[in-house]
Amino acid sequence: MESLNLFVKSIFVDNMIFAYFLGMCSFLAVSKNVKTAAGLGLAVIFVLGITLPINYLLNKYLLSPGALAWVSPSLANVDLSFLSFIIFIAVIASFVQLVEMVVEKFSPSLYASLGIFLPLIAVNCAILGASLFMQEKAFATLGLATVYGLGSGVGWFLAIVSIAAIREKITYSNIPKPLQGLGITFIISGLMAIAFMGFMGISL
Amino acid sequence: MAMDKKIFTTPLIKSNPVTALVLGICSALAVTVKLEPAIVMAISVTLVTGFSSFLISLIRKTIPNRIRIIVQLVVVAMFVILIEQFLKAYVYDVSKQLSVYVGLIITNCIIMGRIEAFGLSEKPLPSLIDGLANGLGYGLVLVVVAFFRELLGSGTLYGMQIIPQSWYAAEGGHYLNNGLFIMPPMALILIGCLIWIQRCFQKDDTK
Numbered sequence: 001m002e003s004l005n006l007f008v009k010s011i012f013v014d015n016m017i018f019a020y021f022l023g024m025c026s027f028l029a030v031s032k033n034v035k036t037a038a039g040l041g042l043a044v045i046f047v048l049g050i051t052l053p054i055n056y057l058l059n060k061y062l063l064s065p066g067a068l069a070w071v072s073p074s075l076a077n078v079d080l081s082f083l084s085f086i087i088f089i090a091v092i093a094s095f096v097q098l099v100e101m102v103v104e105k106f107s108p109s110l111y112a113s114l115g116i117f118l119p120l121i122a123v124n125c126a127i128l129g130a131s132l133f134m135q136e137k138a139f140a141t142l143g144l145a146t147v148y149g150l151g152s153g154v155g156w157f158l159a160i161v162s163i164a165a166i167r168e169k170i171t172y173s174n175i176p177k178p179l180q181g182l183g184i185t186f187i188i189s190g191l192m193a194i195a196f197m198g199f200m201g202i203s204l
Numbered sequence: 205m206a207m208d209k210k211i212f213t214t215p216l217i218k219s220n221p222v223t224a225l226v227l228g229i230c231s232a233l234a235v236t237v238k239l240e241p242a243i244v245m246a247i248s249v250t251l252v253t254g255f256s257s258f259l260i261s262l263i264r265k266t267i268p269n270r271i272r273i274i275v276q277l278v279v280v281a282m283f284v285i286l287i288e289q290f291l292k293a294y295v296y297d298v299s300k301q302l303s304v305y306v307g308l309i310i311t312n313c314i315i316m317g318r319i320e321a322f323g324l325s326e327k328p329l330p331s332l333i334d335g336l337a338n339g340l341g342y343g344l345v346l347v348v349v350a351f352f353r354e355l356l357g358s359g360t361l362y363g364m365q366i367i368p369q370s371w372y373a374a375e376g377g378h379y380l381n382n383g384l385f386i387m388p389p390m391a392l393i394l395i396g397c398l399i400w401i402q403r404c405f406q407k408d409d410t411k
Binding site: 018019020021022023024025028029082083084085086089090093094097122123124125127128129132133136176177178179182183184185186187189190191193194197 | 226227228229230231233234271273274277278281282284285288289303304307308310311312313316387388389390391392393395396397399400401402403404
């Protein structure tokens, strides 16, 4: 029950894009049509679902204060948390590179459709942001952390697919010239964020 | 020298990283509820962009192309850790307010964008200037957005009360703060309007 609650919450209430503005850059850049948006969204779910548990374990057994006590009791006072940025981003970047190589080798067709997005994901703030939020929220178990990762990914996917759908429609609308393209996209995402605020306070 | 000046001035308004190139939006929106964190954030990003671009440019000939993203991220992460420790030591309150967004400077697209587009191909000194200027352009947008959000949302500027207390309903007035401005969506709409205004004045630049 707790994990279901967390899942729903991380999709709608704590939506990465509309509540925290994470992954905004690729959200705006790759939302011109639904198909590519969905491709990127899937890649984000995948990467989040895997890097988050890895970072959770690293945080629990390496980085947080006193985490090294399992090596030897004399290390119980060591606090490596200042290293967390560099470790998290290294995990994410190397994982993304690894996935890119594996996909390229074994499934060229998937690579052709997903490949261009993979390098973009390494610098997608949503991925690093989820890891940092995970550290801040201090989840009790590995399962919860994984659920949080997947939920955030699904939330991001929903957001980018829906804005892409809207952007496909508004290409035919009559918008003031200077507002066309980027400006109107910002305002639409603002309005969507207001709509998403309606989910606030939901708990199962 | 004229060349150097141009490197510095174009990113401020004309090719501003936020409104023209759409980079670094994530943090631009999240830290602009109040002026103070916005200014701290602007300074941090400026420093990180400048110095990481400088350092990458120094070692640009020795980085293998395939793993350059990782190298860049590590360099940037190093500077961000320095900034984070510094903020925690000297302005603890602000660093608490910024929470994860300090860490997210690492993935701020402005930094990666400038390194990729400029630092990897140019000499160290121009890269430093270019990085600093882009950071400042980003900071400019941050401060403008934060100005409106704080003034209209909380009636204060940099923590000081601007709207007179006697206007508020509690003191018998009829003024209410616009609560929507504190909420995240308003930042998006404000930046949308900024882009609108900017493009109005640069008609010939947009196709």
